[in-house]
Amino acid sequence: MLILKLLFRNAFRNKLRTGLTFLGICIAILSFGLLRTVIGAWYAGVDASSATRLITRNSISLVFPLPLSYKDRIRQTNGVKNVSYGTWFGGIYIDEKNFFPNLGVEPASFLGLYPVFILRPEEKESFLKDRKGFMAGRKLIEKYGWKLGDIVTLKGTFFPGNWDFVLRAVYRGKDENTDETQFLFHWDYLNETLKKGTGHPWVDQVGYYIIGVTRSELASEVSSAIDSTFKNSLAETLTETEKAFQQSFVAMSGAIITAIQLVSMVVIVIIMAVVANTMVMTTRERIGEYAVLKTLGFTGRHIAALVFGESLVITMIGCILGMALTFPAAEAFSRTVGSYFPIFTIEPSTLYLDVAAALVVALVAAIIPARRAIRIRIAEGLRRIG
Amino acid sequence: MALPLSYNFRNLWTRRLTTALTVSGMALVVFVFASILMLANGLQKTLVETGSYDNMVVLRKGSGSEVVSGVSREQASVVETQPEIALGSNGQRLLAKEIVVLINIPKKGTLKPSNVIVRGIEENSLLLRPQVRLVNGRLPRPGSLEVMVGSSLVKRFQSMGIDEALCCGMGDWRIVGIFDAGNTGFSSEIWGNVDQLMPAFRRPAYSSILFKLRDPSEFGELKDRLESDPRLTVEAKRETRYYAEQSEMMATFLRILGISITIIFSLGAIIGAMVTMYSTVANRTAEIGTLRALGFQRRAILAAFLVESLLLGFLGGLAGLFFASFMQLFTISTMNFQTFSELAFSFSTTFEIVYKALVFSLVMGFVGGVLPAIRASRMNIVDALRSS
Numbered sequence A: 001m002l003i004l005k006l007l008f009r010n011a012f013r014n015k016l017r018t019g020l021t022f023l024g025i026c027i028a029i030l031s032f033g034l035l036r037t038v039i040g041a042w043y044a045g046v047d048a049s050s051a052t053r054l055i056t057r058n059s060i061s062l063v064f065p066l067p068l069s070y071k072d073r074i075r076q077t078n079g080v081k082n083v084s085y086g087t088w089f090g091g092i093y094i095d096e097k098n099f100f101p102n103l104g105v106e107p108a109s110f111l112g113l114y115p116v117f118i119l120r121p122e123e124k125e126s127f128l129k130d131r132k133g134f135m136a137g138r139k140l141i142e143k144y145g146w147k148l149g150d151i152v153t154l155k156g157t158f159f160p161g162n163w164d165f166v167l168r169a170v171y172r173g174k175d176e177n178t179d180e181t182q183f184l185f186h187w188d189y190l191n192e193t194l195k196k197g198t199g200h201p202w203v204d205q206v207g208y209y210i211i212g213v214t215r216s217e218l219a220s221e222v223s224s225a226i227d228s229t230f231k232n233s234l235a236e237t238l239t240e241t242e243k244a245f246q247q248s249f250v251a252m253s254g255a256i257i258t259a260i261q262l263v264s265m266v267v268i269v270i271i272m273a274v275v276a277n278t279m280v281m282t283t284r285e286r287i288g289e290y291a292v293l294k295t296l297g298f299t300g301r302h303i304a305a306l307v308f309g310e311s312l313v314i315t316m317i318g319c320i321l322g323m324a325l326t327f328p329a330a331e332a333f334s335r336t337v338g339s340y341f342p343i344f345t346i347e348p349s350t351l352y353l354d355v356a357a358a359l360v361v362a363l364v365a366a367i368i369p370a371r372r373a374i375r376i377r378i379a380e381g382l383r384r385i386g
Numbered sequence B: 001m002a003l004p005l006s007y008n009f010r011n012l013w014t015r016r017l018t019t020a021l022t023v024s025g026m027a028l029v030v031f032v033f034a035s036i037l038m039l040a041n042g043l044q045k046t047l048v049e050t051g052s053y054d055n056m057v058v059l060r061k062g063s064g065s066e067v068v069s070g071v072s073r074e075q076a077s078v079v080e081t082q083p084e085i086a087l088g089s090n091g092q093r094l095l096a097k098e099i100v101v102l103i104n105i106p107k108k109g110t111l112k113p114s115n116v117i118v119r120g121i122e123e124n125s126l127l128l129r130p131q132v133r134l135v136n137g138r139l140p141r142p143g144s145l146e147v148m149v150g151s152s153l154v155k156r157f158q159s160m161g162i163d164e165a166l167c168c169g170m171g172d173w174r175i176v177g178i179f180d181a182g183n184t185g186f187s188s189e190i191w192g193n194v195d196q197l198m199p200a201f202r203r204p205a206y207s208s209i210l211f212k213l214r215d216p217s218e219f220g221e222l223k224d225r226l227e228s229d230p231r232l233t234v235e236a237k238r239e240t241r242y243y244a245e246q247s248e249m250m251a252t253f254l255r256i257l258g259i260s261i262t263i264i265f266s267l268g269a270i271i272g273a274m275v276t277m278y279s280t281v282a283n284r285t286a287e288i289g290t291l292r293a294l295g296f297q298r299r300a301i302l303a304a305f306l307v308e309s310l311l312l313g314f315l316g317g318l319a320g321l322f323f324a325s326f327m328q329l330f331t332i333s334t335m336n337f338q339t340f341s342e343l344a345f346s347f348s349t350t351f352e353i354v355y356k357a358l359v360f361s362l363v364m365g366f367v368g369g370v371l372p373a374i375r376a377s378r379m380n381i382v383d384a385l386r387s388s
Helices: A002-011 A015-042 A044-048 A070-075 A107-113 A121-129 A138-144 A187-196 A216-229 A242-252 A254-285 A287-295 A300-337 A348-375 A378-383 B005-014 B016-050 B073-080 B123-128 B151-156 B194-200 B216-228 B239-246 B248-283 B285-293 B298-329 B351-377 B381-386
Strands: A053-058 A080-088 A102-105 A133-137 A151-155 A162-173 A183-186 A208-213 A237-241 B055-060 B095-106 B113-121 B133-137 B146-150 B165-167 B172-180 B189-193 B208-212 B234-238 B331-336 B341-346
Touching: A002 A300, A015 A044, A015 A254, A015 A300, A015 A348, A015 B248, A044 A242, A053 A216, A053 A242, A070 A080, A070 A208, A070 A216, A080 A107, A080 A187, A102 A187, A107 A121, A107 A183, A107 A208, A121 A133, A121 A162, A133 A138, A138 A162, A183 A187, A208 A216, A216 A237, A237 A242, A242 A254, A242 B113, A254 A287, A254 A300, A254 A348, A254 B016, A254 B248, A254 B331, A287 A300, A287 A378, A300 A348, B005 B016, B005 B298, B016 B239, B016 B248, B016 B298, B016 B341, B016 B351, B055 B216, B055 B239, B073 B095, B073 B208, B095 B123, B095 B194, B113 B123, B113 B194, B123 B208, B146 B151, B151 B172, B151 B331, B151 B341, B189 B194, B216 B234, B234 B239, B239 B248, B248 B285, B248 B298, B248 B351, B285 B298, B285 B381, B298 B351
Parallel strands: A102 A183, A133 A162, B113 B189, B113 B341, B146 B172
Antiparallel strands: A053 A208, A053 A237, A080 A102, A080 A208, A133 A183, A151 A162, B055 B208, B055 B234, B095 B113, B095 B208, B133 B172, B146 B189, B165 B172, B331 B341
């Protein structure tokens, strides 16, 4: 107890310096936490995906469609429980900045495959009935202030023209990592409108199939079975688990993620320099004191413990402040860029990493000063002034 | 009278460890600041150089990008007959109807697939893009299943050498050449013959039409005419403008990321400098008293400490820039969100970035040092001398 008191007294001896160091650590931990959360947000889609769902798409790349006729042949494959399909619409709401995922899906089977989307029964029914209807996530509705029955117009990019949809249902996510910013409408509406036009290449074509398998162990078997069914056909398929599918998106922006990871390390190194600096100065000022302690019979180990302890006290207080601030900061951050990162939650692992980083900083920063303090010779230390 | 500069140098040298720590903190900040500016500059350079001001791109209305655009053959032939199109040396119109599709190719090393642009070109495509040079092999022969690949792809993707086969669409494509388009987006593309690629990927329509203007000033008039023509549903842009738009999202992302990181980091570094300077002042109270007693004025003391802090900043700036300049050796390859395809670009320095980074480091030194320096200059001679 006495030791702790001594550590605190020592740490707060130079209030200004300690205060500045706190602030430094606090900022570092805050930014470290935020950057980790940004990386986590990137992987949110991967985390939310299920092991019993497969995605089948055209093997060339996502911009090529698959014929609707594949649906029945996929359903006949052993181990397939249910099949749904959809098309990435890529429409723009008023301005390109208002980004949200908008997809044409086959609603009944889609909702069957995604039980995490929770709808009120009466809204669900009216959505299923209305071919021009759409359902949207709670966050999306709140952002644009849409109400049930409102008509929303999207400007098509790949599917030309202005498309009107009527809001029929609002969904909630079952848990925190469900994306509540999606805009889902009837694929039939898309297809029938395309049919009326002048031969759009995507008539009776879908972007991808979503397949539910009976048991997750069957996933790899089912995917190779499906892919071999369509081998050497006009549109060869590539089937992978939903997780792998989501992961491939993350992998494409791998360089950016690596950069953010690197930056979150660099911020820790910077703060290490700041804390080390503080500790160097603290010990330099107290060389005389350490000499006195040694005269009294304390060994170098005791003094080293004092230096390390002080460094720990300073970093830990800064770390706790930083962690506390991470929450409101993440809240503010997700409000501004929420459309790109629909899921922005601080994971417990981030907080553990915060503490671990602070520990490492405290220990590394105290090494050189502690060595200096241990090595001081009593006579020299006592002689020294200032 | 001012204190000599050597006084500052000696002070920094006496506290070597503290100086080194403060300088390295600042150097890291300047390093990050400079690298992000270099990266944004590199991206901009890549996409600005990709387009040419005299060229005009025609896309389907509202599509925004070649990848989702489609211009039917009938519409293309309307565009083709416009009188503003420049003529080539053989009297042919300098116009190319192209198709752009994305294919998945595994990356070297990780083998993770990434999207790559495949562009179906016509003979004129090369005339319209003088940046493109063949560095190895030959051009794909018209009417054959041959392609050439950009030099950035060769380094980054699996099996991209000459005589290797790319399989996608109907049939295998033989790579017969490697082209280099300098620092442009074309270096990350695969080029083949449009008349072969269209049926192979079952695309009935072209993606875009590119042509050179007879006279660049006729752009506005032609744009209005094309966009109001009832037979056409297209939009026309200058090629430079088109590529600038393609990078907008990415550039904004880099800018926001860069600015926020720099602000956070510089706060850390300023605090580091402040800690150092405050303790320098506190340690030298008696010294400051002596200097004042010798007749140095408050102003001289203020200046001396500020200079010391600025020196710290300057050293940090130099060190940071030194390390950042090595970043030019690296090339970043990532997905451009807007085109949904791989784009390679590198860090590039300009004099402006060097100058900005140095100013930034001096500002950090100044902000970190100004309060401690004021405290030093305000000290009372008697009190200062008395302190031990």
